[in-house]
Amino acid sequence: MSNHDTEKQHITPYWVYGLILVILLACTFISVDVVHYDLKAWSVGIALGIACIKGTLVLAYFMHLKFDNVLFKILVAAVIMLFVSFILLTFVDYLYR
Amino acid sequence: MSDVAIKHDEHRDDIGAKLGMWLFIFTELLLFGGLFLVYAVYRNIYPEDFHLGALQLNVTLGTLNTIVLLVSSMTVAMSITAIQKGNSKLSMRLVLLTLLLACVFLVNKYFEWGAKFEHDLYPGSDLVLQFKRGSIIFFGLYFFMTGLHMFHVIVGMVVLMVLWFKLKNTTINKDDHVLLENGGLYWHLVDLIWIFLFPLLYLVT
Numbered sequence: 012m013s014n015h016d017t018e019k020q021h022i023t024p025y026w027v028y029g030l031i032l033v034i035l036l037a038c039t040f041i042s043v044d045v046v047h048y049d050l051k052a053w054s055v056g057i058a059l060g061i062a063c064i065k066g067t068l069v070l071a072y073f074m075h076l077k078f079d080n081v082l083f084k085i086l087v088a089a090v091i092m093l094f095v096s097f098i099l100l101t102f103v104d105y106l107y108r
Numbered sequence: 109m110s111d112v113a114i115k116h117d118e119h120r121d122d123i124g125a126k127l128g129m130w131l132f133i134f135t136e137l138l139l140f141g142g143l144f145l146v147y148a149v150y151r152n153i154y155p156e157d158f159h160l161g162a163l164q165l166n167v168t169l170g171t172l173n174t175i176v177l178l179v180s181s182m183t184v185a186m187s188i189t190a191i192q193k194g195n196s197k198l199s200m201r202l203v204l205l206t207l208l209l210a211c212v213f214l215v216n217k218y219f220e221w222g223a224k225f226e227h228d229l230y231p232g233s234d235l236v237l238q239f240k241r242g243s244i245i246f247f248g249l250y251f252f253m254t255g256l257h258m259f260h261v262i263v264g265m266v267v268l269m270v271l272w273f274k275l276k277n278t279t280i281n282k283d284d285h286v287l288l289e290n291g292g293l294y295w296h297l298v299d300l301i302w303i304f305l306f307p308l309l310y311l312v313t
Contacts, residue, residue, distance in 0.1 A: 022192045032182040058307035073185045074296045094141045
């Protein structure tokens with residue numbers, strides 16, 4: 012076998028995926044339930060915050076980023092920062108023009 | 109490890125293959141990112157209209173589809189563990205299960221969109237055109253974003269079918285499974301986009 016096979020290959024155990032699914036489902040139910048409380052402006056923040064937690068879990072575990080090459084982690088972080096800067100710049104324009 | 113060094117196989121670059129897949133995923137993220145930006149700006153301008161629009165959506169069906177996608181994301185992730193352990197039978201079953209869940213998602217979507225059309229709630233319908241400007245934009249974004257996402261689900265189903273056949277004829281095997289990983293990444297992308305679509309369209313009322 013050549014190098015790419017002998018590189019340490021991380022095998023995620025089934026139970027880890029099961030656990031992540033349970034957490035993701037719990038987050039989903041929390042975000043659906045939180046709507047029923049009158050939290051006004053907070054409800055958007057909480058819904059997005061929970062979505063970010065879910066997204067991070069999917070990226071880290073399901074998409075294997077946690078155990079993958081460091082290059083992929085840097086690239087994903089860079090794309091997220093690029094997108095966040097798009098949002099910030101757009102809103103700076105809309106709110107202060 | 110000395111015995112494995114004797115064998116030579118064809119040139120392969122798994123990291124390069126994954127890098128290509130990630131670059132493609134980035135273009136997809138920015139495609140939907142642009143739509144999220146449009147959503148954010150118009151929601152900021154017409155908060156009440158968006159609220160009224162979101163009230164028309166079926167949270168139960170949306171939640172059900174979230175659960176379906178999350179479970180399907182897990183099954184496709186598990187199929188990689190299965191092939192890494194050399195269990196291609198289980199890997200094929202898990203891919204098939206993912207495909208089945210994708211079908212469930214589409215059936216749900218059919219009923220959800222069907223009900224909207226039945227109530228004359230679609231972009232450009234006489235009823236929607238009587239709404240306030242913000243609600244018209246909301247329904248335009250709702251149909252475009254969930255429609256584009258649905259298109260990705262359908263493409264993902266084709267990818268999953270290809271993966272199943274490649275597993276069957278052992279093109280994807282214990283030693284060479286980067287294709288399954290990349291196909292899995294695409295399916296997770298579909299899940300990832302829905303994770304943000306769901307609260308923004310259904311829950312932020």
